[in-house]
Amino acid sequence: MKIKILFVAPYAAMKNLIEDCLLEETEIDLHIKMGNLQEGVALAKEAEAQGFDVIISRGGTAKLIGEAVGIPVIDVHVSGYDMLRVFTLANDLPRKKAIVGFSTITLGAKAIIDLLEIPIDIFTIDSESETEPLLSRLKQEGYQLIIGDVVTFETASKLGLIGILLQSGREAIFDSFKEAKMVAQWMLNKRLEIERLKALLQLTAKDFMLISRNGDVVFEQWTAFNSRPIEEISIVLDSMQEGSNGKEISYIKDNNGEMIKIVKSKIATSESSYLFCQFSPKKMNSTSEEIMKVNVLAPPLVIQKSKAMNDCLMMVNRCLSHNRFILHGKRGTEKELIAQYIHYHKTRGNGLFASLKGLDVLDVNLDNIDKDIKTIYIDSIDLLEDGLRDELWGKLDSIKRKGITIIIGMVELQNSTEIYSDDIIRIYIPSLSERKDDLREMVTSFILHFSQTLGTSAIKMKEDGLALLLKYDWPGNVDELKALLKDAVLTEKGYVIEKKLIESLLNQKGLMEVDFSSDFLNGTLEDIEKKIIEKVLEEEEFNQTKAAKRLNINRSTLWRKLKG
CATH class of the missing domain: 3.40.50.300 (P-loop containing nucleotide triphosphate hydrolases)
Known part of the structure; x- marks a missing residue:
């Protein structure tokens, strides 16, 4: 099957040259149409809708087409041979000369002009709208011969200047054919690979959505569900924890109010990241769902x-x-x-x-x-x-x-x-007191964690502050260290945690002993234990489940100790 290509020729002479070169090319199905700039864009969009594989054009027209269509666009370059032919011709004309065009032309032209010492001045433009004002000024300054692309050539002729069109030669045309075939073959291989992956997904992942970072559904497939089971994609995105890796499970209600399970995975590519979401009916009972962190x-x-x-x-x-x-x-x-x-x-x-x-x-x-x-x-x-x-x-x-x-x-x-x-x-x-050699790196790790999750400013701690941490016994171990550092980074508004702040936080620990009255501590151990349970119950508004969890005992033990 031949590659279907549209060649948008911005000037008539190029069309004749393409037809001549096509006599030696048998592997492509080439269609040639005339059109410069926006005319060429309209032709390219039409070709894309008709299923063309590749579009070939030149210069500014190729650039505009590339921005407007989603299929590959090949730019026919102006080669050094093409420039050399024109400069040799222009050198024999005893007039004040200039080359005007985009940097894709003028950069290459400068190298040849400097090397051969040809008396041609160079002017680079950034947009088509600059062409006419520039050529009008050059005319006033005595320039008579202007070399450039189609727009430059036509504008020069309109202003009464001698215009010479930089044309692409046979070598450039054949190069564009060769590049178009390579790109088309690459695109075909990618399409086949995508089809294979889709077929594989049909076997391995029955119900899923692939969602981009901005919430667009890139691809979806449904077998157990008749259609997409949820309407709001934001629900899925919001439930994915920031900075998490691997997979996560969540349970939400579908469009019919039924609970469904979603297994979410982050997929990173070279240009972006995606959320892969697999859907299935909920399998865990409600108690398990509430208790387990999965x-x-x-x-x-x-x-x-x-x-x-x-x-x-x-x-x-x-x-x-x-x-x-x-x-x-x-x-x-x-x-x-x-x-x-x-x-x-x-x-x-x-x-x-x-x-x-x-x-x-x-x-x-x-x-x-x-x-x-x-x-x-x-x-x-x-x-x-x-x-x-x-x-x-x-x-x-x-x-x-x-x-x-x-x-x-x-x-x-x-x-x-x-x-x-x-x-x-x-x-x-x-315990942390047995692994003091780990404390320095732990401090750095926790400071980094809080900076990324809470947006805190501190990024390091002074050595004398670390020395205080090393002297402390840490009865609460790593959990206590993490809690102290969280207090420190939330308090510190600068970039460095000073010794004074650490000293203050450690001193607070000595002042945080429970202020029990002497009456509270009277009685047997069972009496004191019962008073503690009653106090916790009061603070938990007499919710026995919450009180039991806070005391790390079960509800039956709590009830027995109160009755005893």
Whole structure:
């Protein structure tokens, strides 16, 4: 099948030359039409609508056509041979001469004129509208012969000047044929590749939309749904977290009010980025949906300059083939981050990570868990009562056969047969006081995080401020450090966090002890515990669920302690 090409010739002599060259070209279906500038644009638009593969033109006409159509446009260049022919001819005419045109012509002309020392002055224009005023001025200055493109030639003739048209020769015409065939073949290969990808998507992704950054739907395909299930694309875009990587899951209502699941992935190309959204009917029950945080993570940043954290990750990497882990360490030691690290390096990001509290596991139907979830992280099971903890272990055993990795976070290891089972890997997460060598990089990392997410100004901390942080024991570990740095960057309006600010924030910690009255602390430990629970209940407006979560105990334990 021949390549269908429209050649828009801006002047008559070129049409004759093209027809002559076409006698030696058999691989293209070439149509020739006359048209300069906007006339040529109209012809090109018509050709695009008729299914032409490529358009060839020259100079300003080619430039305008390229801006107006979506198919490839080849510009026939004025070669050095073409210029040399015209300059040789003009050199024999004893008149004051000038070449006038766009930089695409004048830059090449200058090199030849300077090399051969031909007495021709050069004037560069940026738009067609500059041509007539410039030639009128040149005429007043005694110029008689003007060399240039079609517009320059016609304007010179209109003003009574001698115009010489810079014409493209046979070499340039054949070069344009060759370039048009190469571009057309490349476009054909790309079209075939796109068709193959579309066919592959029909097999692998049944219901999806590809959305550009500005919210345009680039491509969509629906099989399970009769049509696009949502009307407002902004709902999908707004629910994607800023700066997130990998995949995310969200649940929204479709046009009929039914809940649907959307798995979103960011796709980056060399020129832009897109959101790939796969749609399916909701599969998780409402309780699971409310409790679980589900997403696929990019490689989590774990700072490990210290020996303690390096040893921790070394142990993790040795045991990635296992499916059950217990991460134990003090509160605030980023156990969930290490769980994410395990998840990513086991799945290479090809699975979903779910996180929930130990108490909440009892409310989730794990038999109906989303099939894409490959890792479940459960925190605070050591706060459960023995009976509830046994129930939880039973639920976890029921999904062990599904190949899901279970990671449990605990403050202290409990004496139980489950915790010391042969198929469980126990990994100690060091406290911040054990990994002070990591603190400097942590500070930089958190400052960068807040700058990008909160728009804060601070970008560094002074050494004497860092020294204060290194002296502090950090009983709240990494969580406490992050909270302090957040306070610091929100307070600091400049670019550097000073020692004075760090000193002030650390001093506040010493003043933040709970001011219990002596009466509050009277009585047995059970009496004091009951008073604390009553105080928390009061602050939570007597919402037992919120109070239990705040105290890290379950509702039945809270009720029992109040009754006791």
